[in-house]
Amino acid sequence: MDIKQEKIDKLNALLHVKVSPLDYTEKVDETLKTYRKQANIPGFRTGKVPMGLIKKKYGPSVVAEEVNKIINNALYEHITENKVDILGNPMPKEEENSTIDWANPSDMEFTYEIGLAPEFNVKLSKKDKVVYHRVKVDSEVIDKQVNDFAKRYGKLVPCDKSESNDMLLGAFKELDGAGNEKDGGILHTSTISIEFLDDAKVKEKLVGLKVGDKIILNPEEVSKGEADKAAMLGITKEELAGISDEFEYTLTEIKRMEPCAINSQLFDKIYGEGNVKTEAEFRDKIKEEMGKVFSKDSDMVFKRDLSNVLIGKLKLNLPDDFLKRWIKATNEKEISSEQIDEEYAQYSKSLKWQLIENKIISDNELKVEQDEVVSYTKGLLSQQYAQYGMPTPDEEELTDSAVNVLQNQDEAKKIYEAIYETKIINFAKESIKIEEKELSYEDFVKVASAQ
Numbered sequence: 001m002d003i004k005q006e007k008i009d010k011l012n013a014l015l016h017v018k019v020s021p022l023d024y025t026e027k028v029d030e031t032l033k034t035y036r037k038q039a040n041i042p043g044f045r046t047g048k049v050p051m052g053l054i055k056k057k058y059g060p061s062v063v064a065e066e067v068n069k070i071i072n073n074a075l076y077e078h079i080t081e082n083k084v085d086i087l088g089n090p091m092p093k094e095e096e097n098s099t100i101d102w103a104n105p106s107d108m109e110f111t112y113e114i115g116l117a118p119e120f121n122v123k124l125s126k127k128d129k130v131v132y133h134r135v136k137v138d139s140e141v142i143d144k145q146v147n148d149f150a151k152r153y154g155k156l157v158p159c160d161k162s163e164s165n166d167m168l169l170g171a172f173k174e175l176d177g178a179g180n181e182k183d184g185g186i187l188h189t190s191t192i193s194i195e196f197l198d199d200a201k202v203k204e205k206l207v208g209l210k211v212g213d214k215i216i217l218n219p220e221e222v223s224k225g226e227a228d229k230a231a232m233l234g235i236t237k238e239e240l241a242g243i244s245d246e247f248e249y250t251l252t253e254i255k256r257m258e259p260c261a262i263n264s265q266l267f268d269k270i271y272g273e274g275n276v277k278t279e280a281e282f283r284d285k286i287k288e289e290m291g292k293v294f295s296k297d298s299d300m301v302f303k304r305d306l307s308n309v310l311i312g313k314l315k316l317n318l319p320d321d322f323l324k325r326w327i328k329a330t331n332e333k334e335i336s337s338e339q340i341d342e343e344y345a346q347y348s349k350s351l352k353w354q355l356i357e358n359k360i361i362s363d364n365e366l367k368v369e370q371d372e373v374v375s376y377t378k379g380l381l382s383q384q385y386a387q388y389g390m391p392t393p394d395e396e397e398l399t400d401s402a403v404n405v406l407q408n409q410d411e412a413k414k415i416y417e418a419i420y421e422t423k424i425i426n427f428a429k430e431s432i433k434i435e436e437k438e439l440s441y442e443d444f445v446k447v448a449s450a451q
Contacts, residue, residue: 001070003078010119011319015078015090015112017071021105027066032058060102071110085117087319087351088326115319115326122310122359124431130305131435135294135444137287145286150259153266159254162209165195169253172219172233175246182244188234189252192222209251218245272391294444299425301448306428307353316352320344323351357424366423368416376419377402 002018032051035058039049075090090112100108135141162168170192174185197203202221209215223229230237260266267276276282324340327347360366378398385392392398406412439447 001074003074005078005082005084011116011317012322013084013114013116014093015075015114017074017110017112019067019070019108019110021107023070024063024066024105027070028059028062031062031066035062063105064102067105067108075112079114084114087115087117088323089330090114091322091326091329113322115322117355118316118318120314120316120355120359122314122356122363124360124428126431126433128309128313128432129435130302130309130428130432131437132298132302132429133444133447134298134436134438135290135441136438137290137294138440141290141441142283142286145290146262146283147259149266149270150262151257153269154257154259156255157258159256160210162194162207162251162254163256164203164207165257167255167257168192168194168206168209168251169255170249170251172217173248173250174244175216175248177244177246181248186233186235186243186247188232190232190234192232192249196224197222209254211251211254213251215249215251217247217249219243219247220245270386294441297444297448299422301444302429303421303425306425306432307349307356310356311349311352314352314356316355318348318351320348323348357420360424360427361420364427366420366427368419368423372419373406373412373415374399374402377405377415380415381405 001020001023004016006014006016008014032054036049036051036054037047039054040046041049041053044050078084079086079090091114093111093113100110156167159166168191169189171187171189173187174182176182176185192206194203194206197206199221202217205215205217206222219229219233223232226237226240230240233243235243262279262282264277267282268274270276271285276285324337324344327340327344328335328337378401381398381401382392393401406415
């Protein structure tokens with residue numbers, strides 16, 4: 001086995017792989033012997049099929065499989081041992097590899113393309129400036145959260161006449177297009193939450209109704225997507241194609257959310273018994289929590305703006321043609337070149353930022369320790385308990401739960417990435433010039449939504 005790397009340019013290279021019979025013959029023979037023991041071919045007893053017949057029938061595919069295994073292992077070793085920083089994975093040059101005669105194997109030579117990561121340095125300094133947008137947690141924001149809590153822990157009460165935030169219960173009856181009940185049509189009782197409808201005209205149609213009123217509705221107007229529409233009518237998504245767009249809705253019940261009182265009972269439900277005693281303390285607690293939530297949002301916007309600054313400053317080049325071909329070859333679903341071209345700018349930007357992040361981590365020896373991971377996971381679990389109004393378990397139980405979560409590799413990977421992201425953000429905050437800007441929540445949303 002021999003591998004030589006040929007540099008095409010700074011971002012592209014070829015790997016020439018030479019394979020001799022000594023590299024694969026032993027493995028091929030072992031596999032063919034196993035095939036012979038198991039082969040069930042008419043005219044021969046199991047295990048007694050002539051090896052010549054086995055080689056003729058299975059030889060080419062076995063050789064191809066074993067050679068590919070050997071090459072893949074050798075490529076991985078070459079890239080690792082020589083510290084070749086690649087993007088994507090090696091891709092065979094099909095036009096050069098297609099001449100291999102698998103039925104009569106001998107010395108073989110294969111060529112693989114590789115895309116190389118650009119070489120660069122990331123030097124953060126006070127010359128780099130990024131605006132840090134901070135949300136002002138004012139009385140309006142606190143009032144909204146207080147009202148949300150009051151609604152969340154409130155109760156539904158019956159009403160005589162519908163208003164814009166009410167929930168309706170009624171029966172859908174499918175019509176035939178002439179205003180009559182459709183034979184064999186749908187008859188199903190379901191709810192409509194007026195508050196969450198997008199169409200102002202439809203909302204207006206549903207306001208001012210009384211129990212017993214009948215109105216004509218298109219279910220699509222009061223649902224969000226096919227799954228919601230099907231559930232509302234008590235059918236499957238597949239059955240939607242054959243239904244009418246005209247239904248009679250007979251109102252049987254009107255429910256309104258009555259907010260609960262802002263008192264110690266509410267405080268205890270949210271924060272545990274006795275932890276918050278007065279409405280002033282309640283509002284202070286909300287302000288503190290909202291500040292933490294908004295701080296995370298501010299960090300995400302800061303990361304976006306920082307990435308834009310550094311990508312613009314470093315002007316990294318990527319092996320674009322190689323990456324586009326690699327995406328097309330490895331995508332699970334078939335994807336056209338036009339689709340790749342449309343989406344490549346965003347992919348390229350994301351990849352450049354990933355390279356910059358990795359460079360910041362390695363150059364500045366940013367590390368994530370196991371105790372940090374467990375502590376972070378415990379924090380996430382505590383937040384979940386609080387979110388559902390449940391008391392946080394004792395320290396030992398919480399630690400055990402965190403360890404269990406981290407046994408899931410996907411969850412552990414997400415948590416490690418989140419901690420590294422925080423470390424990168426904090427490192428950048430210390431290294432560059434930050435211009436703080438306080439915004440109202442509405443203005444912050446506009447900044448966060450901007451591309």
